[in-house]
Amino acid sequence: MRKVVAMTGDQAAAEAMRQIEPDVVAAYPITPQTEIVMGFAQFVADGRVQTEMIPVESEHSAMSACVGAAASGARTMTATSANGLALMWEIVYIAASTRLPIVMPVVNRALSGPINIHCDHSDTMGARDSGWLQIYCENNQEVYENVIMAIRIAEHKDIRLPVMVCQDGFITSHAVEGIKLYDDKQVKEFIGAYQLEHSLLDIDKPVTYGPLDLQDFYFEHKRQQAEAIKNSLKAIPEIFAEFKKYFGSAYDFIDTYKLDDAELAIVALSSTAGTTKVVIDELRAQGKNVGLLRPRFFRPFPKEKIVRALSGLKAVAILDRSEAFSGQGGALFAEIRSALLDEPKRPLTVNYIYGLGGRDIDLQQIKSVYADLEKIVKAKKVKDLINYLGVR
Amino acid sequence: MQELVEVRWHGRGGQGAKTAAQFLAEAALDAGKFIQAFPEYGPERAGAPIRTYTRISEKPINLHCGVVNPGYVVVIDPTLLSPAIVEGLSDQGILVVNTNEPIEAVRKKTNFQKGKVGVVDATQISLDTLGRPMPNMPMLGALLKVVPLVKLEDLYKNIKAKFLKKIGEEKTNANIAGIKKAYEQVRVG
Numbered sequence: 001m002r003k004v005v006a007m008t009g010d011q012a013a014a015e016a017m018r019q020i021e022p023d024v025v026a027a028y029p030i031t032p033q034t035e036i037v038m039g040f041a042q043f044v045a046d047g048r049v050q051t052e053m054i055p056v057e058s059e060h061s062a063m064s065a066c067v068g069a070a071a072s073g074a075r076t077m078t079a080t081s082a083n084g085l086a087l088m089w090e091i092v093y094i095a096a097s098t099r100l101p102i103v104m105p106v107v108n109r110a111l112s113g114p115i116n117i118h119c120d121h122s123d124t125m126g127a128r129d130s131g132w133l134q135i136y137c138e139n140n141q142e143v144y145e146n147v148i149m150a151i152r153i154a155e156h157k158d159i160r161l162p163v164m165v166c167q168d169g170f171i172t173s174h175a176v177e178g179i180k181l182y183d184d185k186q187v188k189e190f191i192g193a194y195q196l197e198h199s200l201l202d203i204d205k206p207v208t209y210g211p212l213d214l215q216d217f218y219f220e221h222k223r224q225q226a227e228a229i230k231n232s233l234k235a236i237p238e239i240f241a242e243f244k245k246y247f248g249s250a251y252d253f254i255d256t257y258k259l260d261d262a263e264l265a266i267v268a269l270s271s272t273a274g275t276t277k278v279v280i281d282e283l284r285a286q287g288k289n290v291g292l293l294r295p296r297f298f299r300p301f302p303k304e305k306i307v308r309a310l311s312g313l314k315a316v317a318i319l320d321r322s323e324a325f326s327g328q329g330g331a332l333f334a335e336i337r338s339a340l341l342d343e344p345k346r347p348l349t350v351n352y353i354y355g356l357g358g359r360d361i362d363l364q365q366i367k368s369v370y371a372d373l374e375k376i377v378k379a380k381k382v383k384d385l386i387n388y389l390g391v392r
Numbered sequence: 393m394q395e396l397v398e399v400r401w402h403g404r405g406g407q408g409a410k411t412a413a414q415f416l417a418e419a420a421l422d423a424g425k426f427i428q429a430f431p432e433y434g435p436e437r438a439g440a441p442i443r444t445y446t447r448i449s450e451k452p453i454n455l456h457c458g459v460v461n462p463g464y465v466v467v468i469d470p471t472l473l474s475p476a477i478v479e480g481l482s483d484q485g486i487l488v489v490n491t492n493e494p495i496e497a498v499r500k501k502t503n504f505q506k507g508k509v510g511v512v513d514a515t516q517i518s519l520d521t522l523g524r525p526m527p528n529m530p531m532l533g534a535l536l537k538v539v540p541l542v543k544l545e546d547l548y549k550n551i552k553a554k555f556l557k558k559i560g561e562e563k564t565n566a567n568i569a570g571i572k573k574a575y576e577q578v579r580v581g
Contacts, residue, residue: 006418006427118433139456171456175430176414178421271456278455362457 007179009172012140013079013105013165014039016147018049019187022103023074026054026065030084031117032169033107037079059084063091063102070100071209073196075151077102081169082109082123089127095162096131097225098209101154102162104132105147108270108321109169110357118358119169121269122322124298125331131225133163133232134299136269138255140177142296143167145249148182151191152239158231168271170358182247190246232300253302255294256309258284262291264373265310265347267336268319269295272354272361279366290370298332303339310340313347315373315382319389321355329353329386350382354389365390397541398459399446401531402477403468406438408528412468413444416532419542419550420448428453441472448541464488464539468514468531473501483507488535488578490514490527495581510538512578514570521570522563533571534578544575 007015013036017025025044029037044053052074056062062078070076080088085106095102110116111123124134135150137143143165150163167173198207213221233253240251257277259265266276273294283290293309293316295302310316318337320330328334329351340346352369355361369389376382399416403409410431417429428447434440445459461480467473470491478487483506489498492513499505512534514527521530529551536544548568555564 004421006414006421006429139454168456170430170433174433175428175456176417177428177453178426274454274456360458362460 004178004180006176007140007144008035008174008176009137009140009143009167010035010107010174011039012144012179013147013167014043015181016144016187017077017105018043019182019184020075020077020148020151020191021049021188022051022077024052024054024066024069024076025078026056026062026069026076027078028056028059028062028080028084030059030081032109032173033079033081033084033105035173036105036107059088060091063088063095066102067091067095067098067100070095070102070196071098071200073194073199073201075155075194076100077104079105079107081107082111082117085123085127086111092127092130092132094210097221099160099225099228100162101151101160103147103150103154104162104164105143106164106166107169107173108166116357117169119171120321120356120358121166122356124164124166125320125322125324127164128299128331131161131229132299133159133161133229133297135163135165135297136295137165137167137172138271138273138294140172140175141179143172144179144181145243145247145251146296148187148191149239149243149251152242153232153236155194156232156235156239158235159228161225161228161232166270171271186246190243229300233302236297236300251296252305253295253297253300254305254309255296257292257294259291259293259309261289263289263314264370264377265291265293265313265316266319266366266369267293267295267310267316267332269298269321269332272319272321275361275363276366279363279370282363283367283370288370295332301335301339306336307339307343310336310347311343312345314377315348315350317350317352317369317373319352319354319369321353323353323356327386348376348380348382350376350387351385352387352389359390361390395451396447396449396453397464398462399448399464399466399535399541400459400462400480401444401446401466401468402472403442403444403528404438404472405440405442407468408526409442409444409468412466412528412532413446415547415550415554416446416535416542417448418554419547422550423542423546425449426451426453428455432458441469464535466531466535468527473498475503478502478504481507486510486538488512488531488538490531490534492516495579508538508580510534510578510580512574514574517570517573517577521573522566529567530570530574533574537575537578538580544571547571
């Protein structure tokens, strides 16, 4: 049975965590993630979960505690935003390279400075090379479902990697939407029991975690990590299929909207994709062949799916909510453009940096991007590769 | 009802503009509609002007940008009245204000000449019913009289579900009485 309730994106993440009932949660509150930790701490205080909650003194300690807990075999979660993620940076890499299936909702917020508490993707885009998987959510329903699914993804025997479940700070984290909740029992059944194969605390079969790994083996371990990320592209669809069987919602690495017969498309992550869908409906009513591609996963990077979806289009605008200072556009642009390079029917591509520090991205801005794409097709070339949308 | 209704709430930090926006949305959700409710976060401090928003739709809401052209503007604090308060509100839109002044005075302060204006002394109503100045709940009643976005019963049901455990039966009923009173007393011109 399902019920529809009003919840913010943060509450949706906390509710998913309640249903998952991890063995250990070590977390430190930071805006705009605060309501996740607050909500979950309340569940612990009310005795609604048996989780060992560790209220640590910093995010560095939060991730350190998570690494210890996960290495012992505990199902482990935390949550953070922006500077919190930055402070745990050192241990974020260690969690991934130690292959610990920690699941971490990240409420995307601009990384200081200047100091700002609002949404952009500079925090998680900075962590894109850390070896974590990254899921980006369009709305509160996806936050809820992706947090649940992330447990299975992280713990899958062919993956064994930590997962960030990202949502847009304030835009979804603090906006109330109606979401369908699933039964506790059903969620528990879906995620199943967790048994780590090599527990740090198993004294009968002693293992070593985190030893010095120099020229002799470091490289091989990194190579294995790359293989695990590659494997995840094969393993995750099994989890999508099972999620659909249990709960009815269909998931894929990418989400598309009216893209099949489109000539022009926007690529965007998270909540901006929703607003883009509204613009598409309006432009379609005027007879324009426009569409959307939204990567749900940035790690693993679903190259094949993205290339197939964009191949044959005339022009594509890729929107980045973070600046990479490379002069070559944002991270999403750089990777998608690179992925398209060998594609004979590749579209013209152009990059827009937008929405930094929570600058609102409205219908007009998105319309202007489609208008630019029309001009690009007419001119058969891209005049300005990197553009800034909505900046003064 | 139109396909998508957007309401902008103006209040000061601590006056419950966030709660009002959310209660309206939740009552609509209970009635089977699709909803969003969200505040515009600036510096959080009591007394600072804040805006909150409610979206109600017959269809799923994909929009995740700010509300630019609200159909309805509700002003919880009368000291916020100025022409800026009706920004983006068209002549077909409706302005609902907590004030003890007449409609003409509101038009003068806001330059909102053509559209409908509703006025109600929600602060006095909350003093009478609740014993303290919390005009947000009465303003919900005033708005629903001007435009029946949700049924009063749905709103009451939601308020009871949220408030009973938190503030007890007496205060919950006082809040509902305030909504009822404002619903009856709002004048529209």
